[in-house]
Amino acid sequence: MSSPQPVEVWFEFASSYSYLAVMRVEAAARAAGVPLQWRPFLLGPVFLSLGWNDSPFNIYPPKGRYMWRDMARLAAKYDIPFRLPSQFPRNALLAAQVACLGQTQPWIAAFARAAMRANFGEDRDIGQPEVIADILTALALPADTLIAEAQADDNAQALQRQTEQATALGIFGAPTFLVGGEMFWGNDRLEDTLAWACRPA
Template sequence: MATLEFWYEFASTYSYLTVMRIEEQAQAAGVEIEWRPFLLGPIFKSQGWDTSPFNLFPAKGRYMVRDIERIAAARGLPFRMPPTFPVNGLNAARLALLGVSAGWCPAFTRSVFAAQFQRGEDISQPEVLVGILAELGVDPAQATAAACSNANKQALRLQTEIAMQRGIFGAPSFITSDGELFWGDDRLEQALAWARR
């Protein structure tokens, strides 16, 4: 079966749009998704940025919010810009990475994005993530401890380093088995079609 790596960052508005549709699109295309949570912060810092480009360039930020509103409305998705942007998604990313091997990464990821961009919740707060884990039937204490282990922390650092080495500069990004890189929610269909080649 064809595979497609899906690289996403929890602070990314456009990743929200992709997370909410990628499984259905991939199933229809006959492509298996490999979930790859990572952190954009270190990548931005390597480019000399200390925050999101949507904050560095206010006109771009205003456009992004309106763009997401239009796309979400067309897809029947709720969208609410959280009060703090970008939010610190470090702990969410650590948990999602843990969930990849445990099998609950996709459901956890969808729930975290819904909490942030549908209900405006602060996903940097432990109680938000604990609530999501509990709803999914995952032991919050056990998962949180495992996510904060040195091994898992190092795994997330490595994941982000791999993203940089492979040329990823934004989220969402998709990489096919032959190394082709696609960037942006609007490239999902093209990435899926390439993966099937």
């Protein structure tokens, strides 16, 4: 039996369906024996490259109305907390910078879940540094140090490069899962992604 291939998890903290995927992916991947590689990025520049200067859920109101109903139903199905955010999309730059800084650290999954839950489960403004600091502190991490490092030029540029890489890879939304050259888009594809990663070589 060959080992499962690693899965890259491309996600954005302002993305509603990324929330559902981020809350589910670590447990599902562990159960399947699939290693994860976290890839936070910014959807804004990706959307701009498609000609959208806002979330398509805002640009196309019928899609947006449907998405929020779909989110509520899916969150109930998965037993994930959900509260309609009072602002959408939220500024997720700092959260993404922190996640980029920590994307190979043991705390990345817990941080990603906590920040996404703050946005979509608790209606907290993750664009506020105090909120990110609270989240880091609750994880027993040195909030001030990490936030300073996350905002430093090196790391800010690393996030920009990762975002450019997303566009170069043909990513057009989030979450997106990559397994080798195979792309799967959307929370709906998490199970198919893990099955693909476990296919015999």
